Amino acid sequence: xxxxxxxxxxxxxxxxxxxxxxxxxxxxxxxxxxxxxxxxxxxxxxxxxxxxxxxxxxxxxxxxxxxxxxxxxxxxxxxxxxxxxxxxxxxxxxxxxxxxxxxxxxxxxxxxxxxxxxxxxxxxxxxxxxxxxxxxxxxxxxxxxxxxxxxxxxxxxxxxxxxxxxx
Numbered sequence: 001x002x003x004x005x006x007x008x009x010x011x012x013x014x015x016x017x018x019x020x021x022x023x024x025x026x027x028x029x030x031x032x033x034x035x036x037x038x039x040x041x042x043x044x045x046x047x048x049x050x051x052x053x054x055x056x057x058x059x060x061x062x063x064x065x066x067x068x069x070x071x072x073x074x075x076x077x078x079x080x081x082x083x084x085x086x087x088x089x090x091x092x093x094x095x096x097x098x099x100x101x102x103x104x105x106x107x108x109x110x111x112x113x114x115x116x117x118x119x120x121x122x123x124x125x126x127x128x129x130x131x132x133x134x135x136x137x138x139x140x141x142x143x144x145x146x147x148x149x150x151x152x153x154x155x156x157x158x159x160x161x162x163x164x165x166x167x
Contacts, residue, residue, distance in 0.1 A: 004085060005095060005111035009138035015145045017137075019156040020121035022130040023163045025090050028116050031159055032092050033058040041158040044151050046071045047078065060084055064094075067103075081105040082112070090116045112137055123160070 006014070021028060031037050035056035043049050053067035062084045070076035079099045086093035094112040097105035113136040121130035135152060 004093065005109050006093075006113050006136060006138055007111075009111070012142050013139035015135075015137045015140050015148055017135045017149050017152045017156075019133050019135075019153065020123050020130060021133060021156075021160060021163060022121060022123050022125055022128050025116040025118055025131050027163055028131050028133055029087075029089065029092070031163070032114065033087065037162060038064070041155060041162045042066075043068050044154055053079075058084060058087070060087060077103070079103045079105075085111075090118075110137060110139060 031041065035054070035058075038056065039049050039054070047068040047070050050067045050069055053065070055063055055065040057063050064080065064082040064084075066080050068078045068080070070078075081097040081099065082094045083097075084092075085095055092112075092114040096110050096112060098108040098110065100106045115134040115136075117132045117134065119129070119132065120127065121132055123130070133156070137148065140148060
């Protein structure tokens with residue numbers, strides 16, 4: 001895509017998060033392209049994806065649209081608007097339209113690039129054959145990098161639990 005947001009991001013606005021999984025690239029790809037797997041791990045702790053607002057179209061130009069509600073109250077919610085830009089065996093790219101104060105998507109976009117690199121990995125469960133997932137997000141202000149990285153590490157820990165029965 002000619003206007004993919006990550007293509008013009010400065011290093012200070014690019015967040016990179018790496019995580020090793022004792023899983024193959026096919027399992028990681030399914031975690032982002034199979035609705036039933038995605039819903040099991042994507043929402044951070046305290047948040048739930050609302051079924052009635054969930055749209056999942058894993059194809060180029062397709063979307064993932066969801067509404068997460070927080071356990072702290074009925075008026076605490078977070079909408080997510082993603083569009084699939086690229087899908088291969090080892091690469092996924094999404095464009096995310098940032099939600100405005102009214103919860104609707106705005107013209108402000110960030111890019112997500114997920115590269116899956118097979119090889120030897122080191123996890124809490126040991127050393128073995130697996131996949132390093134490299135997530136790049138941007139443009140994001142440097143002031144949010146630490147919190148965003150923490151949230152992604154938490155989500156990837158949830159994904160490990162979902163994938164573990166399959167390993």
